[in-house]
Amino acid sequence: MLLFRWAILLLLLVAGASFAFYAGTGRLKYRRFGWVVLKWTLLAAFGFFAVLIAERVA
Numbered sequence: 001m002l003l004f005r006w007a008i009l010l011l012l013l014v015a016g017a018s019f020a021f022y023a024g025t026g027r028l029k030y031r032r033f034g035w036v037v038l039k040w041t042l043l044a045a046f047g048f049f050a051v052l053i054a055e056r057v058a
Contacts, residue, residue, distance in 0.1 A: 004048055008041060008044065008045050008048070011037055011040075011041040011044075012038070012041055014037055015034045015035075015037040015038040015041065016034075018030045018031070018033050018034030018037065019031065019034045022034060
């Protein structure tokens with residue numbers, strides 16, 4: 001569980017760095033990459049926390 005939380009944190013940092021590169025350079029590939037990483041990170045995080053909530057309910 002700790003490993004998954006660290007992975008989510010690192011992926012969020014990657015997305016943030018990608019957006020910072022986009023702000024610095026203006027190249028669209030950094031923004032696109034940041035959105036893809038952010039989208040899949042949030043989906044994985046929601047799934048992870050849904051499993052944790054389901055364990056507590058059951």
